[in-house]
Amino acid sequence: CTVRTPNTPSGPDSGIIGQSLSFTTGGAACSQGHAVHYRFDWGDGNRSSWGSATRSHSWDAMGQYEVMAQAHCTSTSTLSNWSSTTTVTIIELGTGPTLAPGPEAHLMLFEDDPSFNVQMEVCRPNYVFGQHTTITFTLNRAAHVYIYSTRPDGTVQQLFPNYHHAQTWYPSGTHRLPASSSFALRAGPPAGMRTWQIVALKRPLPAHLVLQGTPQMPSPTVQQPAEQWSAYLQDHIENSYAPHEIAHAFIPVNVEMTVPMGLVYITCNLADAIVYVGGMERGWTPHVEAAPAGADLEMMVSWVGHPPWERTLTVAPGHVMHMHAVLEPDPALLDPLRGTSWVLEGLMVPGASYFEAPLAGTSITLRFQDGRLGGSDGCNLYGAAYSVDGSSLHVGEDMFSTYKYCHPDEIMHQAGSYYQMLKQVRSFHISEHLWLLGEDDVPLAVFSSA
Secondary structure (H helix, E strand, C coil), X not given: CCECCCCCCECCCEEECCCCEEEECCCCCECCCCCEEEEEECCCCCECCCECCEEEECCCCCEEEEEEEEEEECCCCCXXXXXXXXXXXXXXXXXXXXCCCCCCCCCCCCCCCCCCCEEEEECCCEEECCCEECEEEEECCCEEEEEEEECCCCCEEEEECCCCCCCCEECCEEEEECCCCCCCEECCCCCEEEEEEEEEECCCCCHHHCCCCCCCCCCCEXXXXXXXXXXXXXXXXXXXXXXXXXEEEEEEEEEECEECCEEEEEEECCCCXXXXXXXXXXXXXXXXXXXXXXXXXXXXXXXXXXXXXXXXXXXCCCCEEEEEECCCCCHHHCCXXXXXXXXXXXXXXXXCCCEECCCCCCCEEEEEECCEEEEEECCCEEEEEEEEECCEEEECCCCEECCCCCCCHHHHHHHHHHHHHHHHCCEEXXXXXXXXXXXXXXXXXXXXXX
């Protein structure tokens, strides 16, 4: 008898000390058809008893805990392997400490060139441990982008690229990270002021200067002394790139380990619905938001094709308010691509982490109308059916194109790569650009509005 490994537990990604949180697993089966029971390892030295696939637990200390599940056959007691882990962040209501400014000695400073610049901002300057954040940056030229955090303890962390988001090349315009709900960027230890620095380059850094993340540490930390590493990286950039090929910016970010206010814990009938507070994006459901005592909190939850859920909330200090947003589909909103037209800016190079612009003198276009997509591949006209379900995009197998031959051969090869990309599309994201995404939200192509 063998028992299949259960699914990764699903449940809230954050909570407070003493709060009971429920997690669900499943997917296990006994090869002889017997019933199976489950147990959970809560990551704090405790395990549940054997039982159903949904169990609850509370934690008595702040921290990040790895929750996993195991199954066993009720007839033979055969055990499965442990599942993959899911992370839950536990925070504490209390009074935050007085924080001193963090170090700035390890920042990289470059000569400015007005012809190339980058600007960066975060959705707020102050965070509590476990809160979600987003980074927004604007480029006046296409570039390869790297973002680092110089932390209060003097260490340097490479925020982007990371294990979940290997992309470095971005077209000109405004971009947001994380760009999708496939992973979250959350404030973590150590407490205090840190400085986030963005470096934009016309060419990618060599592989040995780009740290590789892991599932356990998606955004890797530099192992050598921060001052030594920053000086080495700065020296390489200054010796390998002209001033007009470098742009940089930095911004201070403060993280407190405790919450000096109340909390709103918001869930939704749709997984990963986008949460806005005061008009700014803060993360995805389920979401924990720290609320200043007595202040009005303008909250909105939205998802593609659904009218938004909006509330004004007031939370008492030390109180946790639970809210559940229900979003109902509106057929008129279900296809945000309908009637839009786009021009290709770059195709992701297979096996690489950067985009390649179309050949000089060619223009690849894409338009959507009434369930059909089409345009020019730089030589021929093409078309196909398409359908949208939320952020998912399916391109039909009925794709056709005209049969003109264009010189040089590279134009035809480019068209072939473009069609191959369309076959791999699984979803999309619209900001100022249209991003076509493949499996696991891997970027395949980026378009600008026509």
